Amino acid sequence: MELDKKLIGHTFKPFTTTVEAGKIRLFCKAVGEEDPIYSDEAAAKAAGYRGITAPLTFLRALQADDPNKGGLLRLLNVDIGLILHGEQHFEYFAPVVVGDKVTCQEKVVDIYDKKGGALWFVVQEMEMKDQTGKLVAKGKGVTVVRNPDASKK
Amino acid sequence: MTTVPKFDQVKVGDELKPLVLPPVSRHQLALYCGGSGDHNPIHVDLDFAKKFGFKDVFAHGMLSMAFLGRLVTSYAPNNQVRKLGTRFTSITWVGDVITVSGKVTGKREENGEKLIDLEVKCTNQNGQDTLQGQATVAAA
Numbered sequence: 001m002e003l004d005k006k007l008i009g010h011t012f013k014p015f016t017t018t019v020e021a022g023k024i025r026l027f028c029k030a031v032g033e034e035d036p037i038y039s040d041e042a043a044a045k046a047a048g049y050r051g052i053t054a055p056l057t058f059l060r061a062l063q064a065d066d067p068n069k070g071g072l073l074r075l076l077n078v079d080i081g082l083i084l085h086g087e088q089h090f091e092y093f094a095p096v097v098v099g100d101k102v103t104c105q106e107k108v109v110d111i112y113d114k115k116g117g118a119l120w121f122v123v124q125e126m127e128m129k130d131q132t133g134k135l136v137a138k139g140k141g142v143t144v145v146r147n148p149d150a151s152k153k
Numbered sequence: 154m155t156t157v158p159k160f161d162q163v164k165v166g167d168e169l170k171p172l173v174l175p176p177v178s179r180h181q182l183a184l185y186c187g188g189s190g191d192h193n194p195i196h197v198d199l200d201f202a203k204k205f206g207f208k209d210v211f212a213h214g215m216l217s218m219a220f221l222g223r224l225v226t227s228y229a230p231n232n233q234v235r236k237l238g239t240r241f242t243s244i245t246w247v248g249d250v251i252t253v254s255g256k257v258t259g260k261r262e263e264n265g266e267k268l269i270d271l272e273v274k275c276t277n278q279n280g281q282d283t284l285q286g287q288a289t290v291a292a293a
Contacts (some may be wrong), residue, residue: 023188030184031219032174035155037231047154056222056237060215066191080193081205085214095231122169132180140238 002148003076004122005111010075017065019097027061036082042066042093043096051097059090059137062102063126076122078145086142088123094136101131109140118150154229160251160260160267160292164275169228169255169271174220175262177212178249185216187227212245217284224253239286243277250278253289265291 021039036043037053044052053061071081085090096102110123126139182196191213194201202210218239225234245251252275259270269292275284 024189026184027219028220030181030188031216031223033219033223035226037154047204047230053231054232055219056226056234057215057219059220060191061189069190079205081195081201083193085241087238087240089236091236119256150216 001078001120002077002117002143002150003111003113003122005073005143007107007108008111012058012066012071012105013068013108014088014103015066015068016101016103017062018102019054019062019096019098019102021077024052024054024058024098027055028060041098042053049095049097051099053098054096056090056092057088059096059128059139060088062096062128063104063106063139066104071122072122074118076145077106079148082146084144084146084149086144087140088142091138092113092136094130094137096136097127100136102136103129105129115150118147120145120147155227156230157233157293158269159291160269162254163257163260163269163292165257165259167257169224169273172220172224172227172253174251174253177216177245179210179247182210182212182216182282185213189213189215191201191215197237200242205285206220209247212248212249214284217241217251219243220251220253220275221273221286222287224255225271225288225290228255228271229292233291234288235266235291237273237286239273239290241285242285243281243282243283245275245277245283249283251275251283252287258287260292
């Protein structure tokens with residue numbers, strides 16, 4: 001297996017998703033987050049937010065709302081069982097709250113290998129803008145692909 | 154409610170109050186699969202995980218990163234957080250007991266904001282770091 005470095009620079013089709021209270025509630029249940037700013041509008045407003053607020057890493061769940069989900073794996077022609085998450089970074093410019101319509105744009109910024117091609121690394125950058133066009137967050141993720149051929153050599 | 158840290162009272166080396174989590178369970182991974190929209194079967198389907206060479210299912214890296222987020226927002230409010238990033242350095246298995254800890258590594262001013270840099274990490278019951286991250290929060 002070898003990943004195609006010509007895919008560096010590939011830009012994915014942007015998509016827009018609405019921030020939903022129910023999704024945040026399930027996310028919070030899964031991660032054990034109990035701060036009421038993530039579930040109660042009155043509490044969130046009292047704490048100075050526009051509404052029920054997205055937890056910091058919920059942005060990744062918004063990214064997962066892509067109607068073309070799995071686009072990176074199809075682009076790379078890689079099975080989902082071979083990937084691991086290597087790194088994730090977020091920069092926050094403004095809180096995202098329930099009802100916001102967030103547009104995500106992702107692109108591939110680097111592809112490289114280590115250990116003689118046993119592991120491949122795909123670096124993606126993401127920008128999120130709200131319904132007014134304001135940049136609310138940037139993300140950078142590194143996906144690790146385990147080369148299934150490496151152990152056969 | 155988390156209050157905004159006061160820049161003058163923060164010292165490099167200050168430690169955040171650690172968060173000790175209940176053991177990671179299969180139920181939690183199922184909830185996170187739905188809650189995160191990350192439907193990769195490797196985290197919930199034992200047959201699938203074994204087919205790809207793993208002894209068991211394992212936690213989503215982003216589940217542990219959410220724990221880093223919880224720690225950071227216990228130190229500074231959500232809307233004061235400017236950056237959160239991490240490397241996923243080892244796998245978190247079902248049953249692992251994760252402790253989330255952090256400390257202040259720097260204080261600086263940038264674009265008129267008083268910023269505090271944090272080192273944050275997840276460590277398992279064997280003392281092995283599973284996530285090594287950093288965060289930056291704005292102070293008052």
